[in-house]
Amino acid sequence: MNYKLELENLFKKWSNQKPVTFTQITGSGSNRKYFRIISADKTAIGVFNENKKENKAFIYLTKHFSKNKLNVPEIYSSRLSKGIYLLEDLGDTTLYSFLITKRKKREFPLEVIPFYKKAVEELAKFQIKARVNLDFSICYPRPAFDKQSIMWDLNYFKYYFAKAFDINFDEQLLEDDFKTLTKFLLSADSNYFMYRDFNSRNIMIKDSELYFIDYQGGRKGALQYDIASLLFDSKADIPENLQKELLEHYLNYISKLIKINYKEFLKYYDGFVLIRLLQMLGAYGYRGLFEGKSHFIQSIPYAIKSLEQILKKFKTQIKIPELFSILEQLIKLDELKLFKVNKSNHNKLxxxxxxxxxxxxxxxxxxxxxxxxxxxxxxxxxxxxxxxxxxxxxxxxxxxxxxxxxxxxxxxxxxxxxxxxxxxxxxxxxxxxxxxxxxxxxxxxxxxxxxxxxxxxxxxxxxxxxxxxxxxxxxxxxxxx
Incomplete structure (x- = not known):
């Protein structure tokens, strides 16, 4: 199938105009293909994705979020039998790109903080308000962040990161630790919508408003995972004091929507930070080390820095010695030390x-x-x-x-x-x-x-x-x- 021709025809039918430009937009961590299609006075983002279940989940979630007055891209037209659809063009400014253009040296720019505070407020609405009447059975690839989901992430980390760096470990002992960590995480309250990939690159800024994209992997899960994803977003490199400030702002906003036990939330928070970091390292290993995508390689030192930060706190909360041994070996690894030494210039223009x-x-x-x-x-x-x-x-x-x-x-x-x-x-x-x-x-x-x-x-x-x-x-x- 010529998906470009199919997208062009879909655009013509929707706009009643012939495209003037048809430009592919570089993707990062997915196999979906994105195109900016522009005619005389209309523009849209054309998407091609062969995964029918993922497309179905995205379309369903987008319509559901729109009904709940959340800022997501409008769906102009779709032909899911062909794996194509047209979305509202939200521009090119992400929260991450806005942060980078405002950041001088290593300081976190003050003018960006209100956008982050707004982002955590909107996150709470996705998690709590949008869960009402949401059919989780349509979510892809799992209806919930369950045992299977967690084990996928842990094995993703094991095979594509830990083994990629030749780390020594006992397979059975590590498997036992994976089960222990999974059991701990699943004991948290998980009756919410989990965005799954809530980070600064999936938050767009248009006319000073925030819009949200790439939630097709969302499912039922715990509150802690998404806020951890944003605050430990690798290359955003949010200072620890600001992480604490934004977490407090998030919890205060959550408390306006539901009754929340702060102590109970924080009991599980570091565990969800850890599982998110392990998932990210797995992605950086696969997309970076195996596929050679520079953005993911450049993110590794930031994730290792966050890993050091969270290990200091989480080691006293749970007994998973073999996993902790792997993480400590990674932190001390000469190859990753080189990443750290060079990280100030590794992605520097x-x-x-x-x-x-x-x-x-x-x-x-x-x-x-x-x-x-x-x-x-x-x-x-x-x-x-x-x-x-x-x-x-x-x-x-x-x-x-x-x-x-x-x-x-x-x-x-x-x-x-x-x-x-x-x-x-x-x-x-x-x-x-x-x-x-x-x-x-x-x-x-x-x-x-x-x-x-x-x-x-x-x-x-x-x-x-x-x-x-x-x-x-x-x-x-x-x-x-």
């Missing part, structure tokens, strides 16, 4: 800024990624034509002052900053690691050097990125005015 002369060649991207920008500075008046500046360059004070006061140069720099900033914010949000920017002029000496230095200065002040500046012609020490 490197911006390579070059100046060059058009009498030579445009610099080539050494990473092989291609793309980036080439800005032609020759439209700006050339300081090299002025006798006293001939032997100077764009790093010299006199040349900088001249161009600083030139209206054409100011406009050129401002426009460049706007264009480059848009790409940098998108690159950071997507976890991309390399961007190349070239400035060219006649001699590669004055204008191109000036703009390269100015852009580097601006980006260094605004973004937590690595800047590498190379002045091709200056390095050759041969100037052409």
């Amino acid at each position: 490197t911006v390579r800024i070059n100046s060059f002369s058009y009498r030579g060649k445009i610099p080539v991207d050494p990473t092989g990624n291609g793309g980036g920008y080439v800005f032609d500075c020759r439209a700006i008046p050339n300081p090299g034509k002025i006798e006293k500046f001939k032997n100077l360059n764009g790093k010299n004070k006199e040349v900088k002052e001249l161009l600083d006061n030139m209206p054409e140069a100011k406009m050129f720099l401002n426009n460049t900053i706007k264009i480059v900033s848009q790409s940098i914010e998108n690159y950071i949000a997507k976890g991309w690691t390399d961007l190349m920017i070239n400035f060219g002029c006649t001699g590669g000496q004055h204008r191109s050097v000036y703009f390269a230095e100015k852009l580097a200065e601006y980006l260094s002040s605004k973004y937590d990125v690595t800047i590498e500046v190379t002045h091709t012609q200056l390095n050759k020490n041969k100037f052409i005015a």
Whole structure:
């Protein structure tokens, strides 16, 4: 079946317009395929998924949540016999991408905290209000987060993470610990809707409102799991004090909806943090180590950091010595120590800024990624034509002052900053690691050097990125005015 053609036909029927653009959106942890389809004045997200049961669950849950006035994407049209449907386009801004663009260095930005507080309030509504009259039998792949679900997650971790790093353990003792942990988790109150993958990448921001996606794996379960998913969302790297603040805000909001025993909730909370972290590590192993998806590999050190945090508290609450031994081995593992040492730069964007002369060649991207920008500075008046500046360059004070006061140069720099900033914010949000920017002029000496230095200065002040500046012609020490 040509699912792209089927989606195009579905879009035409829904919109009465022919698509102008049909662009695939990169997925992360699923086999579903997403496309942004745009016509003259309409847009939709087209989805293709061969899994009929998962599609049925998603459509049912979306309609159910909409009835409960929860912000989920509208379903425009569907043809489930073909595995396709059209959704409302909520844009590209996730809570995670918003956090990354606002974050400077390692500090958690204050302007993002209200969005997180709103997110935990909405989570409570999904869990408590939306459970009423919800037919859990339609949920996929299980109607509840039951023994089978937990064992799947634990084995996912064992086979795709622990064994991937050659950790020593006794199979039977570990199996016994898995049963102990499962029994403990299942003794918690589980009569709620469990979103299952409630994290910052599944929360969209549109017109300052939060919208929620990717809940097709939701089922009946305990309250603790979803709030743990959000607060221990690996690369969001929420500070421990803020985790506590958001958990308290969540519990206070929950108490407005139902009577809740705080002590009983907290008794199980760390256990659900642990099972969520193990599930995440299993996913990072499978999607990252086996499938080679960089985003998942880059998330490993954050999850290990969270694992250290939770082990200190949870080790005194339950006896699962073989599992704890595995986790302690992982924390001490040299390979993961290397992840930790390099984690500040592992997913850090490197911006390579070059100046060059058009009498030579445009610099080539050494990473092989291609793309980036080439800005032609020759439209700006050339300081090299002025006798006293001939032997100077764009790093010299006199040349900088001249161009600083030139209206054409100011406009050129401002426009460049706007264009480059848009790409940098998108690159950071997507976890991309390399961007190349070239400035060219006649001699590669004055204008191109000036703009390269100015852009580097601006980006260094605004973004937590690595800047590498190379002045091709200056390095050759041969100037052409």
